[in-house]
Amino acid sequence: MMRKNLTAVLAATLLVGPLAACGSSGGSGSGAGGSGGSVTVGESTSLSGSIANLGQTGLQGLQMAVDDINAKGGLLGKKVKVVSADDNAQPATGAANARSMITKDKAVALFGPVSSAVASAEEQVAEQYKTPIFFHTSNDVSLMTKTFTPYAFQNVPNTTMEPRAVADYLAKKVGSKQITIATFAPDYSFGHDTVDGFLQALKKLHVNYKLVKQEFPPLGASNISSYLSALVSAHPQYVFNAQYGGDLVAFTKQASQFGFFKDTTVIAMYAYAPLDALGSAAPTGAIGFDRAAFWAIKNPEMSKFVTAYKAKYKKYPTEWAILAYASAQEWAYGVKKAGSFDSDKVIKEIPGATVPTIIGDMKIRECDHQAEVPEYVGTISKTASSQYGGLHLYDNIFTAPFNDIALTCDEAKALQQ
The missing domain is CATH 3.40.50.2300 (Response regulator)
Known part of the structure; x- marks a missing residue:
């Protein structure tokens, strides 16, 4: 298993603006939401092989969102850092990565992966440890139906x-x-x-x-x-x-x-x-x-993101980077509304909410946690x-x-x- 830590840093080229739209913090928080220190989120995804571009650029989008949070003082007074791991498109590896991120890295939220088979395995781990997981690439409809858990959210058009x-x-x-x-x-x-x-x-x-x-x-x-x-x-x-x-x-x-x-x-x-x-x-x-054609999404937040992403990575953003950034905005919205990083408090704030994101206002449907995206x-x-x-x-x-x-x-x- 390949692991690496990506510590959020401040840089002049980082995006300024979009995450400021994510609602009020709702107070200083309690428990894991106290001020000072840092908090960790994790992404186990495909970082090698023929589908690596999806995982790599998704991770870049997540990291840019975290960098933007940190540039504004963090979330509930804490800096956010990202830990990542390669799942090699294998469900067992993805599940092991997710479990390690929660138990060893103390991740308070998970993002990814690419493969829906891996996502299904990670979804079971997220439910076991009561940790929210946000799918911004994998999109099998079964993730929000047959294997649905209140800790999972899907931000991509699904296989229906x-x-x-x-x-x-x-x-x-x-x-x-x-x-x-x-x-x-x-x-x-x-x-x-x-x-x-x-x-x-x-x-x-x-x-x-x-x-x-x-x-x-x-x-x-x-x-x-x-x-x-x-x-x-x-x-x-x-x-x-x-x-x-x-x-x-x-x-x-x-x-x-x-x-x-x-x-x-x-x-x-x-x-x-x-x-x-x-x-x-x-x-x-x-x-x-x-799923998120940047040239077709006309709003100032997307324009800023495209400019910042291209300046940083010398490429235009993939749909995977865009939806990963929007997923981080969704998680940050839930944390701020809850005033806490506590999972059970966060997941109550997201269903039914309309979250301001770089792709526009994204409503999260209450019945299945499917984002209402085109x-x-x-x-x-x-x-x-x-x-x-x-x-x-x-x-x-x-x-x-x-x-x-x-x-x-x-x-x-x-x-x-």
Whole structure:
């Protein structure tokens, strides 16, 4: 297990402003909320391997939020520090990391991870030790339904919301004509749930489609040629791909060698990071979706964050960095409202609250602790953006509203039984 401590420091380049919006402190606090000293939060996430970019940039977003808190004197009079560990995308490792952070590092809150399978394992540890955990990357709908605990909060569009948004976009694009579709997704709960959600949404929207192929390569597989060959042989008009990070970049490069994008429209999580990695090789005309597209979120707080992040890391922020920062704002909001770091007091202040964040006011639904956030969908532009370093971003971006894509509270509660 790789561990490292990230001690928050003050620096002139750090972000100033967004966390000031997080409500009043509600007093000096009691117990762990007393003034002086420091308090620790932890993030066990994927810091190596093909999906490392998600974990690394998420950790950067969390650290920037903590640095901003500390630049304003800390939280309830305490400095906040971050401890982190690599989970290697393994549930057992993630659970061990989370347990160590709580018992040895005395972490009062947890953030992350990338994999939903790891998140499920960490969620059980968080419940055991009554420690709040904030998911800003992993998004399986089961985390807030089948394995729901009052100590867990989900700040990303889940595996019901995300595919519904994409299906809605596709339905508007194809109308009533019949289309052929194939799916491609990592072989674990997130991949299967996302694909199932997409196909169910197509049926609900009465899209006239024929499913011609489904492939489920292992997460992080370096050689996907056999899976890709089977996909090519099926000749689908559209492919819904639930891969992400380095896996999606690898898929795109290998598929391009087959000339796959010439006759097939791929629908995938072409967010900022893979588009940046692909550069001019980005598959223009493909349909991309993003959980927090910084270029589509227009508010002063986001502008400040983007400027500060780029100055610090020489890159634009990924959706993972953005949502990690917003998650830290959510935790800080709960602490200030409770006037304490005590977990049972903090988790009572967040459900039903509307938290000011860099992505805008983020309401946390009381019935399942799901943040009421949108999904962003668009077609990758053939024209490189002069504003954003020549990247091929989205044309005609569609912001799918939460109420159109989320489970109802009744549906969520039924799955919590």
